[in-house]
Amino acid sequence: MKSYYYRLLIAFIVIFLIQLTGLGIVLGQFFNLIDHQISANVQKKYWLFLSVIVTVFFLLSVFIASRVIRQYTRPIDLMTRTARKLAEGDYLARTPVEEMGNDNELGLFLNQIARNLQETSILRTMEKERLKTLIESMGSGLLIFGREGTVNLLNGVFEKTFGFSRNTLIGKSVKEIGLPEEIEALIEDVFLTEKVTERQIRRDDEYFNVYGAPVIGRHGNWLGIVIVFHDITKLVRLEEVRKDFVANVSHELRTPITSIKGFTETLLDGAMNEPQVLKDFLEIIQKESDRLDILIDDLLELSRIEREGFHLQYGSVHISDVIDDSIKIVSGPLEKKGMNLIVQGQSGINIQADKGRLIQVMVNLLINSINYSKAQTTIFITTSETREQVIIQVTDEGIGIKKDELPRLFERFYRVDRGRSRESGGTGLGLAIVKHLIEAHAGKVSVESELGVGTSFTITLPKKAA
Secondary structure: OHHHHHHHHHHHHHHHHHHHHHHHHHHHHHHHHOOOOOOHHHHHHHHHHHHHHHHHHHHHHHHHHHHHHHHHHHHHHHHHHHHHHHHOOOOOOOOOHHHOOOOOHHHHHHHHHHHHHHHHHHHHHHHHHHHHHHHHHOOOEEEEEEOOOEEEEEOHHHHHHHOOOHHHHOOOEHHHHOOOHHHHHHHHHHHHHOOOEEEEEEEOOEEEEEEEEEEEOOOOOEEEEEEEEEEOHHHHHHHHHHHHHHHHHHHHHHHHHHHHHHHHHHHHOOHHHOHHHHHHHHHHHHHHHHHHHHHHHHHHHHHHHHOOOOOOOOEEEEHHHHHHHHHHHOHHHHHHOOOEEEEEEOOOOEEEEOHHHHHHHHHHHHHHHHHOOOOOOEEEEEEEEOOOEEEEEEEOOOOOOOHHHHHHOOOOOOOOOHHHHHHOOOOOOHHHHHHHHHHHOOOEEEEEEEOOOEEEEEEEEEOOOO
């Protein structure tokens, strides 16, 4: 803008000099005509006076022209400076309209444009942050390919799931990434068909529902594709547990029902006329009926515990009272197998808990130890406490459990020795009930075992109600 200002000033000076030259030529002709009538001395005075007048007039004209040109070029200079800052991305730049005088309408419009650009920039930044937060907060992996077939965007879940780095994937094609073949095939199908494709894929011990869809612009133009990876491993495992549960329930119910039906049919076919056979068969039917009744009660109990509205009846509980009451309940099976039970550890421990549920937990653990221990062995109950927790251990000298079976020990209907469990009347639900009741108390239950040596269950409970 300054160069423009100087060019205007130089042009003005040139025009003035041209006019001055013309005036000089005219005056020269005039003095030539009157030269013979005016003396040389007077002629010099006229020329000196004319030169002074011309010089003063020239300087005055330059000063006026400079002020006039500056008045009209300064607003343009200010607006140009503002426009340059806006072009560089500084949307906070404004034209000082108060310095532009009355001709500030263009400056006002330029400031309005700057404000609009600033608002648009803020809005775009907010939308970008929202989109980034949304993508990173997704619980599913996300992978986006551009129209050229290379990776444009991915989120942290995808990086963590497949072990890739964001910087190494951006700009790569699907073949260069190194995804499993089934996922590569799905991505290629979406590219080729431009249709939504969904497929369930297994990767090692994980299951994914992979959803691929084309990204179409407002005007129907192809922008790329988006791939979403939903981790359905837990759902698949829950479905497997559900299937196992239904199969196990059906099997557990079928066994006593089949026995009851078979012995009943035998009695009706004539065996009922023999008193001893009748008595033996009725005793078996009663035993199977009791077993069926216990199984149904355990199923209903487990269902009540797992229900969302299940609540514990908290109160102040002495651990010694819980242990004494539990021992009384299992005293019959203990005497029958000639087993000893020793209580050791700290005494006088109090806890905020549901006493009835804790007795139920202890009874189930003791019955489990009795069923899987040989006669004339010993069961140990050890109690201890820390500042915030109570620890109860039930240790037996039983058959023990293989290490690969320990993770499944608290599953419904899981039995280490199915034949012995059924003979003792066990349903396979006792330890599942224990686990749910301890977790309802915000505690933990764990197990350690050595085959042929024995098993130790450890319960850890908070002293105060959760």
